[in-house]
Amino acid sequence: MTLDLLVFAQAGGQEAVDKFANATSSGIALGAIYALLALGLVLIYKATQVLNFAHGALAALGAFFAAYLATVINFPGRYVTFLPTTVQWILSALVAVLITAVVGLVLERLAIRPMIGEPLFSVVMITIALDIVIRTITDDLIGTNPRPLGDPWGADVVNIGPAIVAKSELATVAVTIIALVGIALFFRSRYGVAMRATAFDQEAAMAQGISAGRIFALAWAIGAGLAAAAGIFSSLFPRSIGVSNTTAFFAFRALPAIVIGGLDSISGAVVGGFIVGLAESYAGAYFIGDTWSFLGLGFAGVMPYIVMLIVLIVRPYGLFGTEEIRRV
Amino acid sequence: MRKFRIFALLLVLALVAAACSSDSDETTTTAGAEETTTTAAAEETTTTAAAEETTTTAAAPAELKTDFGVDVEAGTITVGQTADLTGPFAPLVTPILAGQKLYWGWVNANGGIGGMEVLMETRDTAYQVEQHIAAYDEIRDKVVAISHTTGSPQTLAIADALEEDDMIAVPATWYSGWTDTNIAPTVLHLGAPYCLEAMSLLDWVSEEWAKEGNEAPTLAVASIPGDFGLDSMAGALKWAEINGVEVVYDGSATIIPNQDQKPVADAIVASGANMVYVTTTPGTFGEVFGAALQQGFVGAKWSGAGPTYNPAFIAEGSAIADAIQAMWYGGFYAQPWGGDSAGMALTMQLVEEFAPDMPANDYVGLGVSEAMLVHAALQAAYDSGDMTRAGVNAALRTLDNVDFMGLAPNENYTGSTSDQVQRAITLYRPSVANLEAGGSGSEIVANDFVGPTALGFDFQEACYQF
Amino acid sequence: MRTRPRLYVSYSSEMALLPTWTQKISALIFFALLVVIPFGVIPGFGFLADNDWMKILSRVAIFAIGALGLHILSGLAGQVSLGHAFFVGIGAYTAAILGGEVGKGTWGLGLPIWIWLPAAAIVAAAIGAVIAPVAVRVRGIYLAIVTLGLVFIGEWMFRSLPFITGGSQAGRKFPGLEFRLWQEEVPLIDFTSDGSWFGVEMTSEAKTYLLLLVFVIIGVVIAKNIQRTRIGRAFMSIRDRDIAAEVMGVADTKHKVMAFALSSALAGVTGALMGAFVGRLIPEGFSLFLSIQFVAALLIGGIGTVSGTLLGATFVIVLPRLVxxxxxxxxxxxxxxxxxxxxxxxxxxxxxxxxxxxxxxxxxxxxxxxxxxxxxxxxxxxxxxxxxxxxxxxxxxxxxxxxxxxxxxxxx
Structure with missing residues (x-):
């Protein structure tokens, strides 16, 4: 599909190349946020078999923390004034991610742990209820108006070839790559191996002396942290004016990504995220004008779901997901 | 395990309690009706919303006819609000209701209406039609008027019930159909409708464009679906038609919330318009504007219906603050925070006294003006001796010049649709300096501005029909 | 002989709708109580006869029908769906096209209720049956997300068909709850205005409630009956062990498609009644939130039982009010x-x-x-x-x- 569009773009001359480049860069930036969200969702699913519907709420909460830390109390920037402002802001964002990770830890302990062994959808319903609770509190904390995050990149842009890319978009992609590498490394560490073992066979892992509870908590903490990172980057220029009461809905847009990649595949989550981002961006850029008016209003928004359906028809467990072995 | 679960739930509750109450120790004062201290403003200001009517209680009629929401024995009058307090528009509605609460508190402290205290009965609608209807069903037998109802489709959904009850309702939407009594006879208009607002605003913006020594402008428009976007678009397109301005991009109803808005921005950039009129939610506007800015689209003048703008655009840390300050030309239905009218002075006084922590917000004054309108209707009904819901409606329909103490342009509820329609808006420019000085960031340019196109427009029916 | 729960002495008693006398009598009493609620004669619960509460109970009734539909799909056949709102929307707009009046830019044929209500069920069932073969390819959480996709695709569809739905954030009018033989001026039975029935003075709210109660009871009988037929047992065998069921000769896809169709039919009825009851809806109403409410009703009530589903539906609608x-x-x-x-x-x-x-x-x-x-x-x-x-x-x-x-x- 990409190749076809490229050929099409070249046939249309410079203007078409620009359009294609911009749609691609914007799709990659969007996909990076989806990938971050999907990473967290998949990590939690892999370790605990729970699809976390409170992910968006956690993302908004994390973005709020970042906004509060960076613009209201300037923490930890006020103590490290000798550092450049960019570093100060990154520190604030990191602290926000850490706080959200702790929130994830607490949530797992209080609401998810007691549900071990209960029917799958009761646990999913709990996360939906958690979403209501966290979102209500976050909305109240955010207050009347959206809160800009005060990031150092502002509205700065750089030209990469024919594409005009915002610096914050570059940062998003960078963070996604760092997160992916970090998680890949984590899975090689002691705890990472334990998590993989738990995901593979909980009882066998416990027999080996792995505390499944601790693994669950860890997965939720990392997942919540990734959600916060995604929330922060989805609240930056040009995507948004700041964290607001609609930030939480962003996570629902990432759901097709985890299905396309496969619910239990880390690399699948990232690939799925970029596929969704590009699909949305290309659909928005090319299915426009009178020729495409039969597609109605806002077709780009359902494009990820259509891609998801096509993938599922071909591969019912996603591109990289493990096929469940069904026994009688 | 069981014990642990109970413990866990208690912990959750405790955590929530701690999280929520942590910042509640800040000083706040209630706008309680019990407060007997008369404010300075109360003494200074002798005009109330019902300036034309007698406000003295001495003229109270002996026999007062009542049906719902007025309890002469208990001395209370109840007005209802079906408001979005937890949905997408909660950020706008919360300060509106705060304004109402402050105003009614002030009315009560100054003798109420004929000695009766005005109470508020608020229900949350979460901006959902079904919940809105349920909320109205719940309070319809308890209240004499609805002083706030959020959302056009939601208000339209209860319009039949409102008509059946003969209950006046002040909508927090500026759909041009509210002026047309054929559509919803008891839903009142307050402020210029989106359609005429667009004309006045574009008149102003094109004037500014011409002042800078430019040639004939071109116009690009975009909006979200629904009456909010489409009524506004109807006005903007009509304006272009009347003034012979070329519309280079018509993106009516192309902005869909919770989606990527870049395609809309791309189309605006590609059109190369000099004037852009966008009517949508602040969040999606930020996306459209941001994506256009990213591609170096500067130099055009942007404007849009009142609720499109949010002070967060120019708040500290906002990436688009400078661009918005340079390019946004705003209009609003009432005076923004810190305006120069007596009504705003009263509002500021009340805020200072009863809610000193309240952040500056343009919607507080709007809430006050909504309450003022209901106050005027109730006072007129009281004076006529008929405080039934039908009586309130009838009394309101005699008011041809409701005065909002300058907070909002005077309104007329008599005569034809064309006579009744409000054409005036307040013009403002975003100002970081104003924001930093503790204001809402809206620097008033002109009060009660009526553009030539809006003035000359023959308004007979709603610009957009449901 | 005194009967006890779970003690069956004959096959026919195990298959009976209400196996024990206790159940028969308590069901009858419960039914009688539901019928007399609008007359405010139940001590301590007289407030339920208020217009306000009558409307809440009517909403419970409408919601319960859709919940029973999801009960068939999720509770019996074990296919968890977050796409129920989509089928509710299909039902609502089918009713709107057939029964609604022509508005500004919206279609409507103005047909009577005995056409639009069954049609809402049939169209929703047909669309359910068309979508099901795709949906049944995936299981568990995958199915949940696929059906969730259905809600988003539905929102886009409803938004893009303004001549049917009235358009995003604008909405349209729906046909009212009036029984006409054909398009005559005065309806044969009008549920939307006060008046007397068989000499008993009743409010429109009470009339609507009683009408909706009838629909719920039909829904309950359908759900209960399916449970004790061959199809119902096939559903349950698929839920419990689908491969084992297939080995035993239960056609997997066929029965899943049937479950989808049945569940969508009831969802369609809910949509049609919801539109008629509320009078005006916007396309955004058929959102994920509505789907979640249905799932919540099932989980709260107790998944897999009809009485649990009814309790859950009541809980979900009434709880916000109590809170x-x-x-x-x-x-x-x-x-x-x-x-x-x-x-x-x-x-x-x-x-x-x-x-x-x-x-x-x-x-x-x-x-x-x-x-x-x-x-x-x-x-x-x-x-x-x-x-x-x-x-x-x-x-x-x-x-x-x-x-x-x-x-x-x-x-x-």
Whole structure:
């Protein structure tokens, strides 16, 4: 599909190349946020078999923390004034991610742990209820108006070839790559191996002396942290004016990504995220004008779901997901 | 395990309690009706919303006819609000209701209406039609008027019930159909409708464009679906038609919330318009504007219906603050925070006294003006001796010049649709300096501005029909 | 012989709709109570006859029909769907096209209820049957997300067909609850205006409630009956072990498609009735939130049982109202009351300066949640608490009570 569009773009001359480049860069930036969200969702699913519907709420909460830390109390920037402002802001964002990770830890302990062994959808319903609770509190904390995050990149842009890319978009992609590498490394560490073992066979892992509870908590903490990172980057220029009461809905847009990649595949989550981002961006850029008016209003928004359906028809467990072995 | 679960739930509750109450120790004062201290403003200001009517209680009629929401024995009058307090528009509605609460508190402290205290009965609608209807069903037998109802489709959904009850309702939407009594006879208009607002605003913006020594402008428009976007678009397109301005991009109803808005921005950039009129939610506007800015689209003048703008655009840390300050030309239905009218002075006084922590917000004054309108209707009904819901409606329909103490342009509820329609808006420019000085960031340019196109427009029916 | 739960002495008694006499009598009494509610004769529950509560109960009834539909799909056939709202929307708009009046830019044929209501069920079922073969390829969470995709695709469809739906954030009018033989001026039976029925003066709310009650009972009988037929047993075998079921000769896809169609049919009826009851809906109403409410009803009531589904539906619709009344009480007690209750309330509510509390009754933007937010918070916490403490739902509580009395006085 990409190749076809490229050929099409070249046939249309410079203007078409620009359009294609911009749609691609914007799709990659969007996909990076989806990938971050999907990473967290998949990590939690892999370790605990729970699809976390409170992910968006956690993302908004994390973005709020970042906004509060960076613009209201300037923490930890006020103590490290000798550092450049960019570093100060990154520190604030990191602290926000850490706080959200702790929130994830607490949530797992209080609401998810007691549900071990209960029917799958009761646990999913709990996360939906958690979403209501966290979102209500976050909305109240955010207050009347959206809160800009005060990031150092502002509205700065750089030209990469024919594409005009915002610096914050570059940062998003960078963070996604760092997160992916970090998680890949984590899975090689002691705890990472334990998590993989738990995901593979909980009882066998416990027999080996792995505390499944601790693994669950860890997965939720990392997942919540990734959600916060995604929330922060989805609240930056040009995507948004700041964290607001609609930030939480962003996570629902990432759901097709985890299905396309496969619910239990880390690399699948990232690939799925970029596929969704590009699909949305290309659909928005090319299915426009009178020729495409039969597609109605806002077709780009359902494009990820259509891609998801096509993938599922071909591969019912996603591109990289493990096929469940069904026994009688 | 069981014990642990109970413990866990208690912990959750405790955590929530701690999280929520942590910042509640800040000083706040209630706008309680019990407060007997008369404010300075109360003494200074002798005009109330019902300036034309007698406000003295001495003229109270002996026999007062009542049906719902007025309890002469208990001395209370109840007005209802079906408001979005937890949905997408909660950020706008919360300060509106705060304004109402402050105003009614002030009315009560100054003798109420004929000695009766005005109470508020608020229900949350979460901006959902079904919940809105349920909320109205719940309070319809308890209240004499609805002083706030959020959302056009939601208000339209209860319009039949409102008509059946003969209950006046002040909508927090500026759909041009509210002026047309054929559509919803008891839903009142307050402020210029989106359609005429667009004309006045574009008149102003094109004037500014011409002042800078430019040639004939071109116009690009975009909006979200629904009456909010489409009524506004109807006005903007009509304006272009009347003034012979070329519309280079018509993106009516192309902005869909919770989606990527870049395609809309791309189309605006590609059109190369000099004037852009966008009517949508602040969040999606930020996306459209941001994506256009990213591609170096500067130099055009942007404007849009009142609720499109949010002070967060120019708040500290906002990436688009400078661009918005340079390019946004705003209009609003009432005076923004810190305006120069007596009504705003009263509002500021009340805020200072009863809610000193309240952040500056343009919607507080709007809430006050909504309450003022209901106050005027109730006072007129009281004076006529008929405080039934039908009586309130009838009394309101005699008011041809409701005065909002300058907070909002005077309104007329008599005569034809064309006579009744409000054409005036307040013009403002975003100002970081104003924001930093503790204001809402809206620097008033002109009060009660009526553009030539809006003035000359023959308004007979709603610009957009449901 | 005295009958006991789960003691069956003949095959026909096991297959019966209500196997024991106790069940027969209690069902009859319960039904009778439901019928007399609008007359306000039940001691202590007279308030239910108020217009306001009649409407809440009507909403419960409408919602319960759709919940029964999801019960067939999820409770019996084990296919969890987050796409129920989509089928509700299909039903609503089928009814709108067939029964609605022509509006500005919207279609409507103005046909009577006996056409649009069954049509809503049929069209929704047909679309369910068309989509099902794709959906049944995936299982578990995958299915949940695929069906969730259906809701988003549905929102796009409804938004893009303004001549049917009236358009996003604008909406259209729906046909009313009036029974006409054809398009005559005066309806044969009008459920939307006050008047007397068989000499009994009744409000429109009471009439609507009784009509909807009939529909619920039809829904219950359908759901109960499916459970004891061959198809129902096939559903349950697929739910419990689908491969085993297939080995035993139960056609997997065929029965899943049937479950989807049946469930969508009931969802369609809910949509049509919802439109008729509310009068005006916007396409955004058929959102994920509605789907989640249906799933919540099933989980809270106790998945897999008809009575649990009904309890859950009641719970989901009534709980927000109860929570709201509770908060209202809390706020007014804190503001004016005295005694122990006021002290407790004052802990939660801040009414004056320097008064910490979760809820604030102060003007808008002061710290603390506003009352509506507190309601939402309480609702969420109640859901969490409920699912943690009673994962089997309201029906689980009932089972425990029953087991306690079954062996009474020898409880252990």
């Amino acid at each position: 709201q009344d509770f908060t209202g009480l809390l706020a007014s007690t804190a503001e004016s009351g005295t005694g122990v209750l006021a002290a407790i309330a004052a802990f939660f509510v801040s009414t004056a300066e320097n008064d910490p509390g979760i809820v604030s009754t102060l003007p808008g933007t002061s710290p603390g949640l506003n009352i509506a937010q507190f309601n939402l918070l309480l609702y969420g916490l109640l859901l969490i608490g409920f699912l943690i403490f009673e994962p089997l739902g309201l029906y689980g509580i009932w089972i425990r009570i029953r087991n306690y009395w079954k062996s009474w006085p020898f409880t252990y």
